[in-house]
Amino acid sequence: MGKTLVEKIWDAHVVKRDEGYPDILYIDTHFIHEVTSPQAFDGLRKRGLPVFRPAQTIATADHNVPTLNQHLPIQETLSRYQVDMLTKNCAEFGVELYGLGHPFQGIVHVIGPELGITLPGATIVCGDSHTSTHGAFGAIAFGIGTSQVEQVLATQCLLQQPPKTMRITVDGMLGPGVSAKDIILYIIAKISAAGGTGYFIEYAGSTIRSLSMESRMTICNMSIEMGARGGLIAPDETTFEYIKGREFAPKGAGWDKALAQWNTLYSDSDAVFDAELTFDAADIEPMITYGTNPGMGIGISQFVPSTNSQELSERPSYQKALNYMGIEDDSALLGKEIDYVFIGSCTNSRMEDLRAVADFVKGRQKAPNVIAWIVPGSKQIEQQAIAEGLDQVFEAAGFQLREPGCSACLGMNEDKIPAGKYCVSTSNRNFEGRQGPNSRTFLASPLTAAAAAITGRITDVRSLLTENTYA
Template sequence: MSKTLFDKIWEKHIVKEVEGGPSVLYIDKHFIHEVTSPQAFKGLEKRGISLFRPQQIVATADHNVPTINQHLPIKDELSRLQVQQLKENCVHHGVELYGLGHPYQGIVHVIGPELGITQPGMTIVCGDSHTSTHGAFGAIAFGIGTSEVEMVFASQCLMQSKPKLMRINIEGELNKGVVSKDIILHIIALISASGGTGYFVEYAGSAIRSLSMEARMTICNMSIEMGARGGMIAPDETTFAYIKGREFAPQGEAWEKKLAEWKTLYSDADAVFDEELHINAADIEPMITYGTNPGQGIAVNGKIPSGSDNAKALQYMGLEAGKPLLGMPVQHVFIGSCTNSRIEDLRMVASLIKGKRKSDKVQVMIVPGSQQVSKQVKAEGLDKIFEEAGFEIRQAGCSACLGMNEDKIPAGEYCISTSNRNFEGRQGAGARTLLASPLTAAAAAITGVVTDVRELI
């Protein structure tokens, strides 16, 4: 019987099936951070239960950490308590922790792939919705709540109902100035912020196969923003080349054995999906959002659509239907987050701004996704390009993506952000967020206004 990629991985991880109900699913890798793990550890201790398989858990501090002076004691009391509690919990329960100061510290969905921890065929969970990022490697990866974090701590398993399956096929070549962030923003605008609800999405087609691993991660990262449970892409030679030689990747005979297994991970030619969409890559333009959910997006040279669905969002954003965004002044540019803070993203920005200077009216924050990315930035001299352009480079963390730490956007001001969410108050109370690609964000940093990057390339 023909099977999808999802089916093949799911079936290998079923521990027990409940008739008419969910399955007990085995979890290969569990990532944790300082925000959603303390309550789960406490729940475990209250019940007198020890961690079932601590060697399959990896911890890091990322969400609520400062991105300046990480070598100094944390000033913010909540952040300091959360980071300290994570450290104590990991020591007590024998969990590997990449905390502040560790060379592997960084955003959880950046460090997993770059260290070779994330691998094809795995089931991966984390108390963070953007765990879907890891699906770029041909894994079933999804976010879980704190009670489920405790469940995995106790049993290395989860109760899960099998989702419906959707495949989105993107064929053809991308236009100039169009990158993976534009692809996913185009898809979400097309089907809405709820169009993937109930589905796990597989991305396929020649345009997807042509992408680098870091670009694929951006697409899978934002699957959750159309309501999907997660997103995934079948592993191929690009995937294998990316993983090979990384710190925790298989070596020698183990590599050959794993490689043979990974090469079986694809949807069979006649596999059936509950829903299929077909998109022509040539129809995708550089994208930007105008509203307060990621589905409220338009081509950067388009006009804001009218409609009652948009009224509340436009009021919050201080925008008008029928008007273009092109030329609108912005006060902030944020380049970072688990969506776009990898070395390729920062190389892309550097290539556009080299020899230029940012607008005096814009504050620009570059926040690498990990200590390793920061190290690469310096090794390649990208830091000099950023500094000469007037961009501020910070230290690894989630930063201004979610307004939980100190990096917030002031009320009423506009920020072009490479992150994944533009909800009301997401980047700070009253902040107005426009989601875009690193290229579009960089273009706005230089000009001080919403700009079609194709005019600068």
């Protein structure tokens, strides 16, 4: 019997396997940031252990960093302390750090791919749930807890049970205004925020194959939002073309050797998945969430499902979510006024996202009642955006281009959404208080978020598209 892509990569990295015990899994690349690493380094220090293979650990500061005036000391005490501790720990243990001021600094799941560190066939971990982003390159990538961060620092290995596998196939052409973010929000809405629990998901089909690497990263990024352990896409020419020539990608004979191995990374035709799902791209319209988990999503033209349509046991929590969001049963979201727009996060902060938004807002002006932030995923993206003149487009439209960081994806830095305010966000989570205490979040694509900023309310972006606008 053939193997799935997950099985091929997993089995190639098993150091030891004994019946009844977790596998000892070798980890190729370990990313760390300032939030989940301090206790791990303290654990090493207390046990007198070094970082076993420091060249395979890469650090950056992203969660707690401000996105304005990064040349100045961080104002928030806890944020400053965490970033300072990362700097100290990396210096002490010999770990490469792309901290504030470094030209490679940025969101951990953005810089790995853009620097050519993320490679097909690798095992990749980070103390961050959205490590699944790197799976877009045909890698097994997943988030780990702080104790596991220490385990990898000390041994370059993890104890892990082999995962179940699921294949999600999406075929057909996407309609105008529909992007990768809409695809993944649609899938999560269909199978729920728990529908992928315990699985590694392989995304396949003609729709997936037609996507750019930036779009593939968006899809794999949100695999965790359906409960999956991770998500991945088999590498192909699109993948190889993206990697070639990047800072740390293989070069010369090393490239040829790597490419030969990468071309073996696919699920065999007779491979058996534990679950299979299929969707038609033609059924997907611009999506938006209405509740407090990413599975509570609808097409932009649809109505919020009624509480009575939910399972009896789920009705209290469903009604609680609607109450928190200030939304009623069977209501439309179209036309609802909003206060903030956030375009950024490890889900949608790449050049493709910024270019799409700039193309859409050029010659337009944001609504006066909306504050619109655009936060690039890395210093390299920020500099590229400026080189292409996107900063001027954003400024003319009333959008603020800030400096790189996780920003308003989560309330761990200065970029918080005020209590009670509505934000249309391109981030990955809409939990209660995720973007700030009592803030209220609608998840959407960059285009849908940009349309809301222009009109001041939730809008079907298709109504604003022209022949010359990105779709």
